[in-house]
Amino acid sequence: xxxxxxxxxxxxxxxxxxxxxDGVDFHIAEGETYGLLGPNGAGKTxxxxxxxxxxxxxxxxxxxxxxxxxxxxxxxxxxxxxxxxDIAIYPDLSARENLDFFGRLYGMNGKERSARVGEVLxxxxxxxxxxxxSEQFSGGMKRRLNIGIGLLHSPRLLMLDEPxxxxxxxxxxxxxxxxxxxxxxxxxxLYTTHYMEEAERLCDRVGIIDHGxxxxxxxxxxxxxxxxxxxxxxxxxxxxxxxxxEALRSHAAVDEVTASDGGLEVxxxxxxxxxxxxxxxxxxxxxxxxxxxxxxxNLEAVFLHLTGKALRD
Amino acid sequence: xxxxxxxxxxxxxxxxxxxxxxxxxxxxPVGLAAIFSLLLGSVADGDSIRVSFGAVDLDGGEVxxxxxxxxxxxLAEAExxxxxxxxxxxxxxxxxxxxxxVDAVFVLPAGFSAAVGGGGEAPIEVIGYVDxxxxxxxxxxxxxxxAGEINGLGVAVGTVFAVEGSQxxxxxxxxxxxxxxxxxAPISVGAIGAADKELDSSTFYSAAMAVMFLFLIVxxxxxxxxxxxxxxxxxxxxxxxxxxxxxxxxKAITSFVIxxxxxxxxxxxxxVALGADWGDPFGVAALxxxxxxxxxxxxxxxxxxxxxxxxxxxxQSIAAFLLAMLGGAFFPVAQAGGLIExxxxxxxxxxxxxxxxxxxxxTGLTGILGSVWPILLFAAVTMGLASLRLRRMVAP
Numbered sequence: 291x292x293x294x295x296x297x298x299x300x301x302x303x304x305x306x307x308x309x310x311x312d313g314v315d316f317h318i319a320e321g322e323t324y325g326l327l328g329p330n331g332a333g334k335t336x337x338x339x340x341x342x343x344x345x346x347x348x349x350x351x352x353x354x355x356x357x358x359x360x361x362x363x364x365x366x367x368x369x370x371x372x373x374x375x376d377i378a379i380y381p382d383l384s385a386r387e388n389l390d391f392f393g394r395l396y397g398m399n400g401k402e403r404s405a406r407v408g409e410v411l412x413x414x415x416x417x418x419x420x421x422x423x424s425e426q427f428s429g430g431m432k433r434r435l436n437i438g439i440g441l442l443h444s445p446r447l448l449m450l451d452e453p454x455x456x457x458x459x460x461x462x463x464x465x466x467x468x469x470x471x472x473x474x475x476x477x478x479x480l481y482t483t484h485y486m487e488e489a490e491r492l493c494d495r496v497g498i499i500d501h502g503x504x505x506x507x508x509x510x511x512x513x514x515x516x517x518x519x520x521x522x523x524x525x526x527x528x529x530x531x532x533x534x535x536e537a538l539r540s541h542a543a544v545d546e547v548t549a550s551d552g553g554l555e556v557x558x559x560x561x562x563x564x565x566x567x568x569x570x571x572x573x574x575x576x577x578x579x580x581x582x583x584x585x586x587x588n589l590e591a592v593f594l595h596l597t598g599k600a601l602r603d
Numbered sequence: 604x605x606x607x608x609x610x611x612x613x614x615x616x617x618x619x620x621x622x623x624x625x626x627x628x629x630x631x632p633v634g635l636a637a638i639f640s641l642l643l644g645s646v647a648d649g650d651s652i653r654v655s656f657g658a659v660d661l662d663g664g665e666v667x668x669x670x671x672x673x674x675x676x677x678l679a680e681a682e683x684x685x686x687x688x689x690x691x692x693x694x695x696x697x698x699x700x701x702x703x704x705v706d707a708v709f710v711l712p713a714g715f716s717a718a719v720g721g722g723g724e725a726p727i728e729v730i731g732y733v734d735x736x737x738x739x740x741x742x743x744x745x746x747x748x749x750a751g752e753i754n755g756l757g758v759a760v761g762t763v764f765a766v767e768g769s770q771x772x773x774x775x776x777x778x779x780x781x782x783x784x785x786x787x788a789p790i791s792v793g794a795i796g797a798a799d800k801e802l803d804s805s806t807f808y809s810a811a812m813a814v815m816f817l818f819l820i821v822x823x824x825x826x827x828x829x830x831x832x833x834x835x836x837x838x839x840x841x842x843x844x845x846x847x848x849x850x851x852x853x854k855a856i857t858s859f860v861i862x863x864x865x866x867x868x869x870x871x872x873x874x875v876a877l878g879a880d881w882g883d884p885f886g887v888a889a890l891x892x893x894x895x896x897x898x899x900x901x902x903x904x905x906x907x908x909x910x911x912x913x914x915x916x917x918x919q920s921i922a923a924f925l926l927a928m929l930g931g932a933f934f935p936v937a938q939a940g941g942l943i944e945x946x947x948x949x950x951x952x953x954x955x956x957x958x959x960x961x962x963x964x965x966t967g968l969t970g971i972l973g974s975v976w977p978i979l980l981f982a983a984v985t986m987g988l989a990s991l992r993l994r995r996m997v998a999p
Binding site: 345 | 606609613616617620621834835836838839840841842843844845846847999
């Protein structure tokens with residue numbers, strides 16, 4: 291497919307009896323930000339490890355920048371900037387030395403490398419600490435250096451594997467802003483996360499992955515359409531949730547009611563209009579409603595719709 | 604190859620920065636070699652041992668006088684012992700040896716000379732200072748040797764009179780003793796060829812400590828592979844545009860350079876500071892390079908089978924000390940004979956030290972090939988076994 295920086299077809303990987311990735315297909319266009327959204331253990335890291343050429347595939351094919359990638363590829367790997375999930379830096383080297391070492395590994399020559407190291411230090415906000423050993427950095431600073439190494443050689447495709455896990459809110463926002471800026475500058479990005487809001491904020495398209503399979507893929511709007519533009523109403527109740535659920539199902543706008551401990555989750559078309567009547571029905575069933583929350587359709591709802599479980603489970 | 608060199612330069616920078624190279628590669632081997640040379644050097648080299656003896660003559664006879672005057676006096680004159688003090692009473696002698704003023708005291712009891720002349724029992728008592736084990740043992744050896752001489756004379760004289768069937772008188776006994784003393788000893792111990800190939804103590808301990816620590820220090824290169832995995836940086840390296848073998852090659856180069864730097868430093872420092880004589884430089888270079896390759900092979904084997912850097916470090920330390928002990932780096936294992944001697948021959952350490960001994964005996968480069976090839980065989984076997992798990996070593 292012309293214009294794609296990455297094409298992954300039929301990726302499959304097993305570890306013993308566990309099928310970690312089971313026939314995954316996706317592609318990323320030049321300049322596009324693509325998200326792999328799924329809970330922990332869904333197969334995101336295994337998939338990205340095969341795409342970067344870290345892990346042997348059992349079957350399938352990955353083409354990056356027009357070249358098939360395997361563990362022994364060199365040309366295709368040069369087009370990729372990889373940011374692993376865990377911080378992967380040399381603590382006894384300074385930020386500049388870390389960047390310089392990886393710049394050399396990616397074949398950058400002296401002047402180009404020196405200039406680019408300076409640029410990246412500015413981008414990740416570590417210019418004033420460039421010559422300090424990275425073991426002295428805070429967790430957030432290490433995370434930024436971790437990303438900076440991936441950016442250094444100006445890759446055509448940047449792959450970030452859950453880069454905000456365990457990061458404080460301030461650093462997290464800085465990382466997201468960096469990714470947005472790179473995306474605006476035309477860099478293609480593959481971003482894996484289990485945070486729905488990150489996928490919604492950053493990604494042009496999202497693949498929802500669970501148990502090693504991509505369940506759905508598309509833009510946010512396309513995915514939300516899968517749940518039929520229905521709002522989700524969460525009601526906290528003090529008692530008799532089953533009776534309330536039965537009463538709410540009688541409303542014409544209600545598609546689905548799920549009872550859980552201490553509350554109800556209602557999928558309804560046009561929550562704003564239907565809400566007064568829903569409260570009346572609950573009261574009529576003798577149920578006291580203590581709080582109500584209306585959630586417009588989002589990727590969380592899509593995931594719930596597709597898997598029957600919440601993304602955070 | 605370029606990527607491997609870049610990885611090696613990065614690793615060397617890290618090792619120099621954390622000072623582990625200086626500590627394990629230079630300070631430890633040179634320090635231990637110096638300590639061993641100072642402690643054990645004089646004994647091992649057969650130089651004068653720094654012991655002093657005392658004697659108390661409670662007998663006052665002729666034979667006792669020969670022992671305190673001629674025997675002990677000659678030891679002092681020949682500088683075999685530092686000094687000999689003759690005490691006037693047993694109490695003075697016991698006080699001196701109790702305070703450690705002398706290492707051992709010979710007590711010649713009353714009636715000693717008469718007992719010797721009459722064929723009776725004539726014991727020489729040795730009292731040793733509690734902290735001078737070697738001095739006391741030397742004193743006992745001197746007393747035993749003197750007793751042996753006396754007993755030999757007694758047997759010779761007695762045999763003559765028994766053969767002649769005559770009654771001995773004192774004049775005849777004295778004449779016979781004088782004649783027997785003129786007869787040269789039928790057996791004597793002289794210098795033998797093998798002694799020429801022995802290393803002096805400074806060189807031996809310098810070489811032994813250098814090769815032992817070589818097997819510890821090369822781990823800083825190869826075992827870095829496991830540290831890269833634990834740090835997560837191995838994935839970064841594997842995602843970079845280079846061959847996976849470059850990572851292993853880079854670590855091997857690091858180990859090799861560390862080994863060369865360590866051995867070169869130890870050789871230069873011990874030559875200048877301890878007076879070690881390592882022999883023909885080309886021969887030494889051949890042994891050192893073979894030793895480094897052998898250490899590298901063992902390292903790769905450990906790295907291939909260990910699960911963590913910590914586990915590998917522990918395994919490597921155990922292997923390094925075990926091989927050093929078996930190889931005779933601490934004591935002459937070859938003299939143990941049997942299984943231990945046979946096992947020592949599989950260690951690179953034994954062949955390394957043997958090769959240096961050959962160099963000390965004047966052998967050149969070609970003459971030590973017999974010691975080089977067993978070391979390289981060890982390297983080939985360990986590297987061969989490690990290569991069976993090469994893929995695992997660079998798995999993410």
